[in-house]
Amino acid sequence: MCLLGFSDLKKLFSKIDINNDGVVSIDELTQLLDKVSVYITADELEGIVGKTTLNLQEFVAFYDSISVQLTQEEEEEEEEERSDDDEEEEKYLLEEAFKVFDLNHDGFISCEELKIVLLRFGLLGESSDGDCNKMICRFDLNSDGKLDFEEFKHMMLLNASQ
Structure with missing residues (x-):
């Protein structure tokens, strides 16, 4: 102005x-x-x-x-416009990250998929099934044994704030 x-x-x-x-x-x-x-x-x-x-x-x-x-x-x-843009970009990035983990594209991340991706990134040892199960269980809000996008988003945002 x-x-x-x-x-x-x-x-x-x-x-x-x-x-x-x-x-x-x-x-x-x-x-x-x-x-x-x-x-x-x-x-x-x-x-x-x-x-x-x-x-x-x-x-x-x-x-x-x-x-x-x-x-x-x-x-x-x-500020509101920037906030809206930031939210859109954050959502897009989370969706892209989710796709990396959702290897079979079924809309869920299983313990096996999590393990494969973390092994590829060198973030996990070979015998880490228990670690993957613990990660899944911690954020699996509906107790179906896998993470949907909302559960994944919650996990990522919680870890980002820590």
Whole structure:
């Protein structure tokens, strides 16, 4: 967002102050907002501003408060978008990792599949059936002896946070 400087705000104030009385009335401010397609009643605007007229200093303070609020809203929206993008990327990476372990593509990781992949990566010794069973049992929430994607995701996210 491009914020206006004091000299720009002073020029804007002069243009809004149609009757040149040194203050901007709610009606004058409402007319400006209508021109930029921000439709608000004079009563609503007075409720926001808290007064019926603004001198230059009050106008600048009002502008600054709106600018801060809009900047915060934009930052929150950007953070939300980044968060959504991060979640999508995390899900994609977990799905790809799941595919590496799901050797027969049946949607589950069995103890045997886990052992084969971990052996390929050099993360497990040859006689480690018990270790694989323990890993499966620890995260097998429905006790079917294998991990589905949600159980795998839980396992990976839990291990990543430790």
